[in-house]
Amino acid sequence: MNRFAKHLLPFSSLIFIFSLWTFLVPDTFLSVNNLSNVLTRSTANGIMAAGMTFVIITSGIDLSVGSLLAMSGMLGSIVMLLLGGGSWTGICSGTYVDMTLAPMLVGTLAAIVIGGLCGLFNGLCITRLKLAPFIVTLGSMSIFRGVSYVLNDGKPFAISKYTWLDTGTVLGIPSSIWIFAIVLLGCGFLLKRTSFGRYVYAIGSNPSTAFHSGINVQRILVYVYMLMGALTGLAAMIYSSRSSSAQPSAGLSMELDVVAAVIIGGCPPSGGRGNMTGTLIGTLLISFLRNGLTLLGVSTNLQLIVIGFIIIFAVTADQIAARKG
Numbered sequence: 001m002n003r004f005a006k007h008l009l010p011f012s013s014l015i016f017i018f019s020l021w022t023f024l025v026p027d028t029f030l031s032v033n034n035l036s037n038v039l040t041r042s043t044a045n046g047i048m049a050a051g052m053t054f055v056i057i058t059s060g061i062d063l064s065v066g067s068l069l070a071m072s073g074m075l076g077s078i079v080m081l082l083l084g085g086g087s088w089t090g091i092c093s094g095t096y097v098d099m100t101l102a103p104m105l106v107g108t109l110a111a112i113v114i115g116g117l118c119g120l121f122n123g124l125c126i127t128r129l130k131l132a133p134f135i136v137t138l139g140s141m142s143i144f145r146g147v148s149y150v151l152n153d154g155k156p157f158a159i160s161k162y163t164w165l166d167t168g169t170v171l172g173i174p175s176s177i178w179i180f181a182i183v184l185l186g187c188g189f190l191l192k193r194t195s196f197g198r199y200v201y202a203i204g205s206n207p208s209t210a211f212h213s214g215i216n217v218q219r220i221l222v223y224v225y226m227l228m229g230a231l232t233g234l235a236a237m238i239y240s241s242r243s244s245s246a247q248p249s250a251g252l253s254m255e256l257d258v259v260a261a262v263i264i265g266g267c268p269p270s271g272g273r274g275n276m277t278g279t280l281i282g283t284l285l286i287s288f289l290r291n292g293l294t295l296l297g298v299s300t301n302l303q304l305i306v307i308g309f310i311i312i313f314a315v316t317a318d319q320i321a322a323r324k325g
Contacts, residue, residue, distance in 0.1 A: 009317070010265050010281045017285055021292035028295050036174070040166070041242075042287035043180040044069075044235040045254065046280065049261040050187045051228035053279045056262050057191075057204045058224055059271025060126070060133040065232050065258055066251035067144035068118050072111040073236035074148050077157040077246035080107025094158045104162055112233040118144065119229020123222035141255075148248040156245040165241035176238050183231065188276035200224060204271030253304065260307055261286050264314045 021029040028034060048065050055062050081091040083106055084099030091097065118140070125136040168175040191197035199220045202210040211217050240246045265282030267274030286307065293303050 010278055010285065013264070014281050014285045014288070017288050017292065021288065021295070025292065025295045029292060034291070034295075038287050038291045040174045040176050042283055043174075043176040044239045044242075045257050045261065045287070046180050046283040047183050047231050047235040047238070048228075048254070048258045049265075049279050049283050050183050050276060051231035052258050052262045053187065053265075053267055053274050053276065054191070054200055054224045055133075055228050056259070056267045056269060057200050057271055057274045058221060059204050059207075059269070060221070060224070061137060061259070061269070062122065062133065062225065062228050063137040063255050064118075064122065064141040064144055065228070066254035067141045067148065068115060068229060068232045069236040069239060069251035069254060070148040070246075070248055071118070071144040071151075072115045072233040073240040073246040073250055074151050074157060074248060075114050076107045076111025076233070076237055077159050077162075077240060078107075078151070079110040080104050080159065080162065081157060083107065091157055092152050092155070094155075096158070096160060099159070099161050107162075108165075108234075108237045111237050112230050115233025115236065116226045116230035119226040119232075120222065122229070123225035126225070127218035127221050145248075148250075151248065154248055156247045158245050159240060160244050162237075162241050163244055165238045167241075176241075179234070179238065183234070184276050184280060191275065196220070196223070201272060204273070206272075256304065256307060256311075257286050257290075260311050260314075263311055268319075269315060 048069070052062060052065070078091065080099055080103040081097050082088070083103035084097045086095065086097035122133075122136055122140055125131055125140075126133050129136075165176055165179070166174075170178050191200065199210065199215050202213065202215060203217055203220060207217055236246075236250070239250055261282035262274065262279055263269065263282070264285055265274070265278030265280070267278060289306070289310075290303055293306065298306075
């Protein structure tokens with residue numbers, strides 16, 4: 001399988017899934033409302049997948065993103081509710097807080113910063129303690145989820161006025177899609193046009209060679225996990241805006257969809273390869289796959305099985321291609 005075929009396979013798979021649902025459930029799948037809903041609901045996953053692309057290119061993994069999404073959303077909501085004039089007792093009991101724009105902006109920024117700091121924590125544990133990314137992020141996944149439940153004793157925070165990231169539009173296009181597009185373009189520029197991106201590819205290809213070439217491998221890896229965390233914080237606020245609440249259970253199993261999107265998009269777990277175009281295709285493929293299965297009445301539990309098999313298939317195909325290439 002040549003390089004062109006490797007890039008064509010994810011796109012062909014997306015076209016196949018789209019065509020399949022068009023044939024099986026044309027009336028519901030092809031409706032404007034359904035397609036718009038799929039695109040807007042894929043933005044949070046896609047933003048996280050953009051960060052995960054950097055992580056997997058370095059041959060790492062971040063299993064904590066679903067839990068971090070919940071914790072960042074909870075903490076960001078606390079900031080905006082308190083700044084908006086709410087009391088701790090009031091916001092814990094779900095009392096309505098009439099927030100203005102300023103608290104909402106600060107709360108959104110707080111979620112992004114919190115996500116970045118949690119990414120810093122993951123990165124430092126990986127680089128300073130010499131622990132495997134799988135082990136570190138498995139542990140932090142439990143920590144972040146636990147904090148999410150402890151913050152309000154397992155109850156959500158109501159942020160009724162915080163809806164623009166979900167329902168707002170710019171030039172008729174949903175605001176979340178604009179944010180997703182900006183994130184993809186920015187991350188694509190980082191990967192392809194900056195020394196940081198070149199270092200990320202070099203580390204994924206051969207960390208020892210990268211180190212002896214003068215690249216500060218530990219620093220770059222910390223930056224990668226910080227970027228992953230910050231983008232998860234941004235995705236958390238889009239996710240919270242969608243339900244006008246910050247849920248401690250948000251993002252359960254979301255790491256599966258995020259990792260699947262990146263791998264299906266052509267970024268192998270072994271690292272060294274990957275791009276934002278493939279990540280976009282992988283994100284849309286997972287979103288359309290889930291949507292079509294839902295329209296057919298397939299349960300969420302069975303959808304997990306299907307996506308698991310797709311991940312195994314994508315990795316297997318890449319390994320076969322690597323051996324033949």
